[in-house]
Amino acid sequence: MTVPYAEALQEFEPVIGLETHVELGTASKMFCGCDTTFGADPNTHTCPVCLGLPGALPVVNEKAIESTIRIGLALHCDIATWCRFARKNYFYPDMPKNFQTSQYDEPLCTDGYLDVEVSNADGTLETVRVPIERVHLEEDTGKTLHVGGATGRIHGASHSLVDYNRAGIPLVEIVTKPVVGTKHRPAEVAKAYVAELRDVLRGLGVSDVKMEQGSLRCDVNVSLNKPGDDWGTRSETKNVNSLRSVERAVRSEVERQAARLRQGERIVQETRHFHEDTGLSTSGRSKEEATDYRYFPEPDLVPVAPDTDWVAELKAALPEAPSVRRRRLIEQLALSALDAEAMTNAGVLDLVLATVDAGAPAAEARNWWLGHLAQTANSSGVEPAELSITPAQVARVVGLVAGGSLTAGLARQVVDGVLAGEGEPEAVVATRGLAVVSDEGALATAVDEAIAADADAADKIRAGKVQAVGALVGRVMKATRGQADASVVRRLLLERLGVTE
Amino acid sequence: MAEITRAEVAHLARLARLALDDSELDRLASQLDVILGAVAKIGEVSDAEGVTPMTHAVPLENVMRPDVVVTSLPRDDVLAGAPAAEDGRFRVPRILDDET
Numbered sequence: 001m002t003v004p005y006a007e008a009l010q011e012f013e014p015v016i017g018l019e020t021h022v023e024l025g026t027a028s029k030m031f032c033g034c035d036t037t038f039g040a041d042p043n044t045h046t047c048p049v050c051l052g053l054p055g056a057l058p059v060v061n062e063k064a065i066e067s068t069i070r071i072g073l074a075l076h077c078d079i080a081t082w083c084r085f086a087r088k089n090y091f092y093p094d095m096p097k098n099f100q101t102s103q104y105d106e107p108l109c110t111d112g113y114l115d116v117e118v119s120n121a122d123g124t125l126e127t128v129r130v131p132i133e134r135v136h137l138e139e140d141t142g143k144t145l146h147v148g149g150a151t152g153r154i155h156g157a158s159h160s161l162v163d164y165n166r167a168g169i170p171l172v173e174i175v176t177k178p179v180v181g182t183k184h185r186p187a188e189v190a191k192a193y194v195a196e197l198r199d200v201l202r203g204l205g206v207s208d209v210k211m212e213q214g215s216l217r218c219d220v221n222v223s224l225n226k227p228g229d230d231w232g233t234r235s236e237t238k239n240v241n242s243l244r245s246v247e248r249a250v251r252s253e254v255e256r257q258a259a260r261l262r263q264g265e266r267i268v269q270e271t272r273h274f275h276e277d278t279g280l281s282t283s284g285r286s287k288e289e290a291t292d293y294r295y296f297p298e299p300d301l302v303p304v305a306p307d308t309d310w311v312a313e314l315k316a317a318l319p320e321a322p323s324v325r326r327r328r329l330i331e332q333l334a335l336s337a338l339d340a341e342a343m344t345n346a347g348v349l350d351l352v353l354a355t356v357d358a359g360a361p362a363a364e365a366r367n368w369w370l371g372h373l374a375q376t377a378n379s380s381g382v383e384p385a386e387l388s389i390t391p392a393q394v395a396r397v398v399g400l401v402a403g404g405s406l407t408a409g410l411a412r413q414v415v416d417g418v419l420a421g422e423g424e425p426e427a428v429v430a431t432r433g434l435a436v437v438s439d440e441g442a443l444a445t446a447v448d449e450a451i452a453a454d455a456d457a458a459d460k461i462r463a464g465k466v467q468a469v470g471a472l473v474g475r476v477m478k479a480t481r482g483q484a485d486a487s488v489v490r491r492l493l494l495e496r497l498g499v500t501e
Numbered sequence: 502m503a504e505i506t507r508a509e510v511a512h513l514a515r516l517a518r519l520a521l522d523d524s525e526l527d528r529l530a531s532q533l534d535v536i537l538g539a540v541a542k543i544g545e546v547s548d549a550e551g552v553t554p555m556t557h558a559v560p561l562e563n564v565m566r567p568d569v570v571v572t573s574l575p576r577d578d579v580l581a582g583a584p585a586a587e588d589g590r591f592r593v594p595r596i597l598d599d600e601t
Binding site: 026027028032033034035041042043044045046047048051053059060061062063064065082084089091092093144145146154155157158159160161162163164292294297299301302303304305 | 512513516517518556557559561562563564565566567568569570571573574576579580582587588589590591592593594595596597
């Protein structure tokens with residue numbers, strides 16, 4: 001039983017909160033030198049430290065500390081001058097040490113915010129400030145594979161198999177404060193927050209932020225209350241691993257809770273599990289028997305005290321924030337808000353700007369990245385930024401077209417050549433022989449052959465049906481593998497047939 | 502006054518997955534009570550105002566390593582210590598009870 005989203009939010013006020021876990025892109029693990037590369041054979045990236053063997057001692061990865069501080073600075077947080085790691089004690093097979101090294105009451109970064117933009121019904125953008133409670137550093141767990149149950153689920157499994165390659169990879173947890181005042185669109189704000197956070201992290205270069213590979217994962221908290229009442233009891237939905245799911249998780253929870261509250265039932269504080277296939281969540285363990293983690297300061301690690309000069313240096317070297325960059329792009333390139341949003345959603349905004357910075361006109365850069373390149377990325381299942389073509393290369397192809405040495409069709413072939421690893425655009429032009437044939441003598445043969453091959457069309461043109469020339473232009477273009485300039489071909493054909501327009 | 506109750510010891514034992522019977526709980530509760538009582542004496546003798554709690558026996562900060570990959574253990578060695586292994590992974594008993 002549910003109450004439709006819009007209706008629920010007329011009756012109740014939502015409070016949302018998000019916990020985001022980000023795997024850092026360090027080369028080695030948090031407390032040992034094991035490789036962090038994704039997709040290795042199970043248990044080939046483990047050692048006494050990340051397996052929790054007796055006597056093994058952890059040492060902090062400096063790059064992970066640096067990355068966490070940079071994330072904190074980008075989110076306008078205060079950076080601790082002194083903090084410690086803590087042991088979070090629990091028993092679960094994905095954690096070989098029987099505790100997770102985390103941070104408890106002394107996180108590296110506290111008290112920041114992230115401004116996110118949501119679109120209004122009229123297409124204008126509105127900024128919502130999401131307050132950040134803390135950013136702390138911990139380690140990821142291993143991966144379990146459940147055997148014997150239906151579709152790999154833990155329920156009904158006879159046993160489980162564990163791969164500890166991921167155990168010990170540095171994991172940053174970013175926790176918002178309760179976000180109030182999202183009014184009729186808590187789900188949209190939640191999605192915009194995760195998208196913006198992803199862009200910030202990508203801009204910092206601290207993580208590959210691939211939600212589908214689990215390097216960015218979200219837990220979503222939702223509660224509802226009647227206007228004027230205290231906040232309601234919240235539920236926490238785990239495993240929300242795509243932007244679309246963040247929105248769906250909040251939406252379905254608002255609809256579920258509203259129905260219960262309307263019937264006078266109470267909301268149970270619980271953990272819910274999100275299912276990507278249905279977009280719904282099911283009840284997990286109840287928080288009322290909340291685990292007591294017996295946190296205590298990690299005795300095997302000494303405190304971390306970031307030098308204030310170092311923090312100031314890191315702050316000065318932060319890249320431009322995505323929101324600032326977006327505003328700059330909108331102003332510089334006179335983009336519409338809708339265009340900017342389309343580029344953000346397609347993950348090409350930075351690429352467009354970089355292409356423009358490399359000398360291409362904005363419209364051309366936009367067309368390439370939102371068009372052919374976005375489609376290519378989509379069909380090969382990668383992000384546009386992962387394509388093996390750089391913005392500078394795209395700008396050079398645009399330049400070759402503008403200079404007349406490539407047609408639009410040829411330019412696409414050149415881009416495909418670069419994507420296929422055939423080298424720089426100029427090299428692809430040379431090896432594939434793609435330059436525009438501008439020598440009219442060389443085109444004359446193809447023109448004659450086209451006229452001979454389609455006498456019907458030729459007759460129609462001679463009789464004054466000039467539009468029939470399209471078929472002959474097509475023949476010449478095909479014969480020259482697109483290397484001729486279509487307007488030149490058209491002129492030559494008409495001259496040859498003695499027709500003037 | 503007791504520093505720790507028998508119920509608290511039973512709770513901690515449960516969290517630590519220690520199976521203690523009644524006589525063990527009695528014995529450990531009274532022993533822990535003595536230990537905590539002794540530690541509490543420190544509070545009587547020291548004026549803790551303005552003293553930062555000590556974190557570590559050695560006064561060190563910022564012990565870090567550069568982000569460099571070193572060779573991991575061979576997998577056969579890794580799995581050699583496991584009670585059970587399957588497909589290059591650690592095999593563990595069923596995690597959830599039937600009803601949960």
